[in-house]
Amino acid sequence: MTKILDFLREEQIDPALVQELARYQAAHPLDGALCSRVPVPRYLYYGREIWEQAIAALLCGENLLLAGGKATGKNVLAENLAMAFGRPSWDISFHVNMDASTLIGMDTFVGGQVVFRPGPVYSCAVSGGFGILDEINMARNEALAVLHATLDFRRSIDVPGYDRIPLAEETRFIATMNYGYAGTRELNEALTSRFVVIQMPPIGEENLKKLLTAQFPGLKAKYADQFARLFLDLQKKCESAEISTRALDLRGMLDAIRLMYRGVPAETALDMGITNKAFDTYEQGLIRDVIHARIPRGLDRTRLFE
Ligand SMILES: Nc1ncnc2c1ncn2[C@@H]1O[C@H](COP(=O)(O)OP(=O)(O)OP(=O)(O)O)[C@@H](O)[C@H]1O
Ligand SMILES: [Mg+2]
Known part of the structure; x- marks a missing residue:
């Protein structure tokens, strides 16, 4: 206490x-x-x-x-x-x-x-x-x-x-x-x-970085940064109603990073934690675009964690 x-x-x-x-x-x-x-x-x-x-x-x-x-x-x-x-x-x-x-x-x-x-x-x-x-x-x-x-x-x-x-x-x-x-x-x-x-309020960028670093001590600072920004990007897309709030899910992002730590490739993990929560394929495409602007394809555990 x-x-x-x-x-x-x-x-x-x-x-x-x-x-x-x-x-x-x-x-x-x-x-x-x-x-x-x-x-x-x-x-x-x-x-x-x-x-x-x-x-x-x-x-x-x-x-x-x-x-x-x-x-x-x-x-x-x-x-x-x-x-x-x-x-x-x-x-x-x-x-x-x-x-x-x-x-x-x-x-x-x-x-x-x-x-x-x-x-x-x-x-x-x-x-x-x-x-x-x-x-x-x-x-x-x-x-x-x-x-x-x-x-x-x-x-x-x-x-x-x-x-x-x-x-x-x-x-x-x-x-x-x-x-x-x-x-x-x-x-x-x-x-x-x-x-x-x-x-x-939704969590802000600085606090989200702190949360990610506390939850995943091995996650490289560069990627903690990218995930935090990705979350904000998704938030912006939601505010402008380009995507629905289904994919704006911090819980899902944390789940996805946990999956990456277990060896699931980043793309698949983000599909499971975030993208697939929107059931509309057009919307899924938009969400994947936002993700790929921050998280390069083919990223895996060895590059994410030290
Ligand atoms: N400001 C914050 N500080 C720390 N963790 C946060 C913050 N905002 C969200 N989270 C994280 O988001 C996840 C969900 O938190 P929690 O279950 O308390 O949300 P909730 O508001 O009760 O959601 P719901 O309405 O869906 O029940 C947790 O992993 C939590 O760590
Ligand atoms: Mg709750």
């Missing part, structure tokens, strides 16, 4: 905020079992301004809604934040069949006895955890009404048949939502109003 604070210092996050985090961790120690729920993210989030906004909001006691396009690091940031605050986290993935009892919990029979089986929101609330409400706009709004009192000043959960339970002071909720994926809905105003909202 101190490691992430070092990372934040390196990334030049406002020192006052980093100091507050260190103080926060010291003032809210965790005991035994919960320690294992503090996430150890596989990726670190790069983006100084977003970090600062998110830390400040959580220190103020707010809940956060991270809204943005696919693979903009919403889940990575949510996990990074739980780690930075040193809190256990619960991942709560939303879907259309989600209902209140899945979130809060319900009575079940165990050996003839009625026992309350807590749901993730309940567990999170009593442990002062960070609840990651993933893809919150996939759920039906009616199912989310149960969260209204949890997310506003009442800071409590109503468990049917039991008392109203106050949230532990450290509890925060971080919701993610993605516009435009099939099946996503608008979040209604009442719910949106209970969050502060951060619009997640």
Whole structure:
């Protein structure tokens, strides 16, 4: 946990905020079992301004809604934040069949006895955890009404048949939502109003280079550079609507480089990670042109990695 604070210092996050985090961790120690729920993210989030906004909001006691396009690091940031605050986290993935009892919990029979089986929101609330409400706009709004009192000043959960339970002071909720994926809905105003909202920008060139170098220490600087620029080229083509957003997929680019490391030729790997995600052959051609302007044909592992 101190490691992430070092990372934040390196990334030049406002020192006052980093100091507050260190103080926060010291003032809210965790005991035994919960320690294992503090996430150890596989990726670190790069983006100084977003970090600062998110830390400040959580220190103020707010809940956060991270809204943005696919693979903009919403889940990575949510996990990074739980780690930075040193809190256990619960991942709560939303879907259309989600209902209140899945979130809060319900009575079940165990050996003839009625026992309350807590749901993730309940567990999170009593442990002062960070609840990651993933893809919150996939759920039906009616199912989310149960969260209204949890997310506003009442800071409590109503468990049917039991008392109203106050949230532990450290509890925060971080919701993610993605516009435009099939099946996503608008979040209604009442719910949106209970969050502060951060619009997640696509990663910039410098940060992308840092991410590539951290993920692939053997990747030659020259190619880290070319991949970062390729991503920006694709972004530009998307903005001018020459290609669809299907191929603008950072996740796919990272997957492709991983495949290259395993020996798949660069062209094939980029087809698998990026180009083939557009199903239209004309569009695939356009995407390949953008790729070939940056990544020469016939490139393979021996030239990419040292
Ligand atoms: N700013 C960033 N810093 C670090 N990693 C990033 C950043 N932006 C995107 N990524 C990378 O993109 C990939 C996807 O991240 P993540 O799963 O958090 O995205 P998401 O926004 O939740 O996407 P989706 O909406 O598709 O669920 C990860 O490999 C992550 O490392
Ligand atoms: Mg996500």
